[in-house]
Amino acid sequence: MKKEVNIILAGSLGIILGIGLFGLRKFLKKKSQDYDDYYADFHRHFVKQAKDDGNDGIEFLAVQ
Known part of the structure; x- marks a missing residue:
């Protein structure tokens, strides 16, 4: 039994x-x-993001 x-x-x-x-x-x-x-979300600065072609930036608009 043991x-x-x-x-x-x-x-x-x-x-x-x-x-x-x-x-x-x-x-x-x-x-x-x-x-x-x-x-x-804090590590997103290492992720390659697609460029937005519609945004030319403020510098481009200032030249016009």
């Missing part, structure tokens, strides 16, 4: 640890995604 109890306890502990690690990983991933969603 061997069976040890097997059941070891299996239960393994399942609890597996679910706990999975939950921790999911929690940390959500925190990372919240961080990325909030700070994504």
Whole structure:
């Protein structure tokens, strides 16, 4: 009987640890995604943006 109890306890502990690690990983991933969603706009100065051909600028209009 002692061997069976040890097997059941070891299996239960393994399942609890597996679910706990999975939950921790999911929690940390959500925190990372919240961080990325909030700070994504602060790093836009490195993104190449398309030029707007319709905007000639104030210097061009002053020369006219």
